[in-house]
Structure formats: structure tokens, C-alpha cells
Amino acid sequence: MYSIYSDLKLPVKINQFFQKVQIPLANNRLKKIINHVKPSQILSIYPEFFHLKSSFDVSNQLGIPNSIYFHDALYEGLFNSYLENSALELQQQIFRKTKNIFVISDGLRDLFNEKYKTSSIILRHIYNGAQNTSFEEINNRQAFYCGSIYGINFNSLRRASQALANEGYDFNISTITNYYYLLRKNIVKSKKQIKFIPEVSEFLSHLNKQQILIVALDWPDESTIHKDELSTIFPTKMMEYLSSGRPILAHCPENYFLAKFIINNSCGLVSSDPSIENLSHVLRKLNNSSLCKELGQNAINSSSIFRGENTSLLLYKTLNSSL
Incomplete structure (x- = not known):
């Protein structure tokens, strides 16, 4: 072509x-x-x-x-x-x-x-890559996001970053988005938070070491992106997220497909109020090890629908x- x-x-x-x-x-x-x-x-x-x-x-x-x-x-x-x-x-x-x-x-x-x-x-x-078979409990207060950051998610990720800091998490990001852009948007405070991981095996290994995984989409009234585009986005890294068996925290409206998928498959929690306070409240729920085990195992189970066959x-x- x-x-x-x-x-x-x-x-x-x-x-x-x-x-x-x-x-x-x-x-x-x-x-x-x-x-x-x-x-x-x-x-x-x-x-x-x-x-x-x-x-x-x-x-x-x-x-x-x-x-x-x-x-x-x-x-x-x-x-x-x-x-x-x-x-x-x-x-x-x-x-x-x-x-x-x-x-x-x-x-x-x-x-x-x-x-x-x-x-x-x-x-x-x-997704035919590596897949964990069971949940492993991790309590290292590490949170991770992977993907581009632009008009679909920089407001929601900024709130997530602040809430994670308030709850004592270290927030790391793998992205090709410019560091100084992220700094201006108050999504990161230091270059140490940014680590682009192009190698698949290293990326999957990094996922397995996280206590929670973050995914976020902006609300229509804070984005120039069409509301129907926002509401139907399903981030491509969700397959790796699910296969890792780590609990997922999504920050987006509850009527978005991303939120519906997570709720219907009980593979994570959704913060559907655009506030740092609500995010912090949902994050504290993930201090419950039994809940995290349930969410992580459900994530592994739900990843099977993306198998190539x-x-x-x-x-x-x-x-x-x-x-």
C-alpha cells in the first residue's frame, strides 16, 4: 500500500x-x-x-x-x-x-x-501473550498506567495521579507522550515516574509487580473529543492488564463501555465521579486483600475472550x- x-x-x-x-x-x-x-x-x-x-x-x-x-x-x-x-x-x-x-x-x-x-x-x-493463572497478592503501593495521554484522558489521569499520591501510592507511567507536557498537565512531578517499556516481556513483567493498574477517560464536558468517541473507547492495553491478574481502577463515567466491561466482569473498580475525593474513596476499597484477589482472578478469567482463535x-x- x-x-x-x-x-x-x-x-x-x-x-x-x-x-x-x-x-x-x-x-x-x-x-x-x-x-x-x-x-x-x-x-x-x-x-x-x-x-x-x-x-x-x-x-x-x-x-x-x-x-x-x-x-x-x-x-x-x-x-x-x-x-x-x-x-x-x-x-x-x-x-x-x-x-x-x-x-x-x-x-x-x-x-x-x-x-x-x-x-x-x-x-x-x-491477545495471545503470556497470561497469569492465579492472583498474587502485592502490597507495594505501586500503581501503573500504560498508553498515550492526550485529549481523551489527561484530565482524568491528572485526578488519578493526585488521588494516588494522597493515598500513598507511587504512580509510574509507560508512555511516548512528552514528559514536559505531562509536567504541565500536573500528571507527573518527576521524570522518574516515566518509563517507556517497548519490550513485551519486560512490560508484562512490570505489570506483574504492580499493586493496581490505572485506566482513565475524560468526561465529555472536559474534553474536545466527541462524547460518543469517548464512551466507546476500549484501551488496547486492557488485554495485558486483564491477563496480568492485577486489580484495575478505572476513572470514567459509568455509562462508558470501558466502565460497563469492568463492572460486568467484576475485574476492577470504577470511580465514576470526576473528583479526587471519589477516587481516593475507591482506592481505599482496594486495601481489602479479599476484594483484590476476587478482582484479579476475574480479570484473568475475562481475558480469555480476547484469545486469537x-x-x-x-x-x-x-x-x-x-x-
Whole structure:
């Protein structure tokens, strides 16, 4: 596939112009690949807008059946960006013309069904990595977060950081987000809190040493991100979190899919009030070793739904039935 560069390090308007100019080049490259490979169908994947548009347009031009996989909501994910209108137009075309629409989670399936009256198939993330088999009690007052930090979560993580400090926890973060950004947002106080861990085995080992794991999403009234995007996000590191068997603390509204998943699977606790006081109250519940054991074991049990054989078999059967 032709690489469509999203950031050419040019002024914004020029950068946006060159993004769009690259699409015909990408389409021509994709057509050459299709003519060589002669696929029976195409699976287009989002969250990259231009690649999704290119594969969707080319498959329709050539009359090849096309299935779509949504890692995120399309229109809602690009809300308040210069691609907002283009995303809405493309989404409407996809919903109208595409037979198989796959989504990452129950939350995204419910959004498409309730908001757009569009049916979709849940194709969950795959996690075939190491998995603990039983809960191990740890009382080292270590808390850990892994992932990017930006408009979806910096307010909620700031509150989590303060509550953890109030309750005597050391809060460490693995992220590629700039340290000085985190310092300005009062999420960290020291560089020692930041440790990017790219190696999988080291990352999993680090998870196993934590007393609790943190995940957070902002409330709609404190974020520029569309409320339907926030409410359907399911962080990709949740699979490793669950497999580690460590208790999870989520800070987000209770009507978000992330909160519903944790509550329904009893694999963690949810602080659904945007206050440091509520977070501290929920954190103190995790001083109960029996509760932590129950949550940790449930996390391990619930991680089984992300095993690769479940997802690959569903994908194979669905695409095969479309031939």
C-alpha cells in the first residue's frame, strides 16, 4: 500500500493539501496490487482515514466486495478536525454499501446500532501473550498506567495521579507522550515516574509487580473529543492488564463501555465521579486483600475472550460466507 503521510512537517494548510494530493497516488498503487493479486474481496481497516477511503473507493470502482473494520468510530473520532465532514460522508457511504462491518467492541456495535441503525459484527482485539493463572497478592503501593495521554484522558489521569499520591501510592507511567507536557498537565512531578517499556516481556513483567493498574477517560464536558468517541473507547492495553491478574481502577463515567466491561466482569473498580475525593474513596476499597484477589482472578478469567482463535475463526467464517 502506498504510504500516505499524515504529517509532512509543513504549515497546517499545506500539510492538509498534500495529504489529499497523495490519495490518487495511493489509489493507483492499490489498483496495481489488486490486478496482480486478484483478491476475491478486500478488508479495509480504520483508524487511518486516508487508507480507509482509498481502499473503500478502489474496491467500489473495481466491483470487489469490501468489508470494513472499525477500531474507532469514524465520524466521532474525527469530530472537530478538518476531516469531520469528509468522515461523515465516507461513513454514510460505508453504512449504505458495505455488507460486513466489523467493530472492535460491544460499545462501538451498540453506538452504530442505536445512533445509525447499522448492524455490525464484534471482532475483538487479539491477545495471545503470556497470561497469569492465579492472583498474587502485592502490597507495594505501586500503581501503573500504560498508553498515550492526550485529549481523551489527561484530565482524568491528572485526578488519578493526585488521588494516588494522597493515598500513598507511587504512580509510574509507560508512555511516548512528552514528559514536559505531562509536567504541565500536573500528571507527573518527576521524570522518574516515566518509563517507556517497548519490550513485551519486560512490560508484562512490570505489570506483574504492580499493586493496581490505572485506566482513565475524560468526561465529555472536559474534553474536545466527541462524547460518543469517548464512551466507546476500549484501551488496547486492557488485554495485558486483564491477563496480568492485577486489580484495575478505572476513572470514567459509568455509562462508558470501558466502565460497563469492568463492572460486568467484576475485574476492577470504577470511580465514576470526576473528583479526587471519589477516587481516593475507591482506592481505599482496594486495601481489602479479599476484594483484590476476587478482582484479579476475574480479570484473568475475562481475558480469555480476547484469545486469537475466537477472533480469527469469526473473521474466517464471515468473510467466507460472503464469497
